[in-house]
Amino acid sequence: AQSVTQLGSHVSVSEGALVLLRCNYSSSVPPYLFWYVQYPNQGLQLLLKYTSAATLVKGINGFEAEFKKSETSFHLTKPSAHMSDAAEYFCAVSDSNTGNQFYFGTGTSLTVIP
Amino acid sequence: AAGVIQSPRHLIKEKRETATLKCYPIPRHDTVYWYQQGPGQDPQFLISFYEKMQSDKGSIPDRFSAQQFSDYHSELNMSSLELGDSALYFCASSRTTGVAFFGQGTRLTVV
Numbered sequence: 001a002q003s004v005t006q007l008g009s010h011v012s013v014s015e016g017a018l019v020l021l022r023c024n025y026s027s028s029v030p031p032y033l034f035w036y037v038q039y040p041n042q043g044l045q046l047l048l049k050y051t052s053a054a055t056l057v058k059g060i061n062g063f064e065a066e067f068k069k070s071e072t073s074f075h076l077t078k079p080s081a082h083m084s085d086a087a088e089y090f091c092a093v094s095d096s097n098t099g100n101q102f103y104f105g106t107g108t109s110l111t112v113i114p
Numbered sequence: 115a116a117g118v119i120q121s122p123r124h125l126i127k128e129k130r131e132t133a134t135l136k137c138y139p140i141p142r143h144d145t146v147y148w149y150q151q152g153p154g155q156d157p158q159f160l161i162s163f164y165e166k167m168q169s170d171k172g173s174i175p176d177r178f179s180a181q182q183f184s185d186y187h188s189e190l191n192m193s194s195l196e197l198g199d200s201a202l203y204f205c206a207s208s209r210t211t212g213v214a215f216f217g218q219g220t221r222l223t224v225v
Contacts, residue, residue, distance in 0.1 A: 034213070043118075043204060044157070044216040090156060102147075102214065104156040 002027045002093045006105035014113045019063075019078040021108045023091030026072065031093045033074040034102070035065055038088040047089075050074060061085070086112045116140055118217035120205050126223045127195050135190040135220045139207030145169070146188040147214060148180060149204040157204055163188060164210070195224045 007022040025031055032051050036044040048059025055067045065076045074091060091105040119138040127133050139146050145164045149157040150173075159172035163182035174180075177195075182188045186207075192199060200223050206214040 036216070043218040044206075046213060046215065049213055102149075102157070102159060104158075106156045 002029075002031060002103045004033075004091045004093050004103060004105040006089075006091050006108050008108055009106065010109045010111065012111040012113055013081045015083055016080050019076070019081045019085065019110065021076040021089050021091075021110065023065075023074045023076065023105060024072050025074060025091075025093045027093055033065075033067060034092045034094070035059065035063070035074075035076050036090045036092060036104075038090065038107075040087075044090065047076070081110075081112045083112050083114065086110055118205055118207050118215055120203075120217035120220050122220060123218065124221050124223075126225060128225055129195055129197060131195050131224075133192045133195060133222060135192070135203050135205075135222070137188045137190070137205030137207075137217060139186050139188070139205075140215060143207035143209050143215075144186065145208045145210065145214075146182055146186070147206040147208075148174075148188070148190050149206065149216075151202040151204060151219070153201070160190070192222075197224050200224045 003026045005024045034049045035047040037047050038044050047063050048057045050057050050067045058064045063078045065074050089108045092102040094102050121136045147162040148160040151157040160174040161180050162170045166182045178192050180190045202219045202221050204216050204219045206216040208214040
């Protein structure tokens with residue numbers, strides 16, 4: 001069975017500061033991991049994905065995430081936060097590249113302080 | 115680029131009524147998924163279809179049913195609506211070896 005845990009339901013950072021959103025996964029098979037962003041009243045947009053290739057994955061809008069098997073983690077980072085990054089971020093795991101069934105974390109709400 | 119289209123975007127229904135949500139996947143995507151996201155919650159998987167056949171089933175109530183048609187669009191039918199069914203319903207689509215892309219969602223309000 002697969003599951004993800006997102007530590008911190010709310011994260012606040014100053015504009016220009018480092019963004020770090022934590023995600024730990026549990027999977028009985030090699031996982032496929034994803035980060036999605038959800039802006040207010042909008043759908044989920046794919047930020048990046050890990051599918052057993054490079055462990056450091058670069059996504060859109062300057063985000064990246066590193067897959068660490070030893071720590072069962074897939075934390076999302078961005079060197080410098082922008083006001084437009086304020087949104088809800090979801091980590092998700094599936095057991096195949098098709099994402100036949102995603103298991104989402106509970107989400108982390110990112111606030112960027114001017 | 116074409117995205118996943120969901121209709122309607124907003125829907126208000128009364129208790130015990132029926133609702134039908136539609137999803138039009140990205141062209142050449144053969145898999146459709148439905149998710150339910152309650153207020154302040156993470157999306158919960160309901161059901162998925164591959165090549166018009168049900169491929170996986172999650173926490174979908176018996177009052178709900180879904181199907182995928184020959185043109186690959188999908189419909190989620192919800193009967194005997196309850197207040198607790200008020201949520202954002204997402205559809206996503208993918209090709210067999212691809213990542214799932216989500217639609218904007220349908221916000222269902224049951225009053």
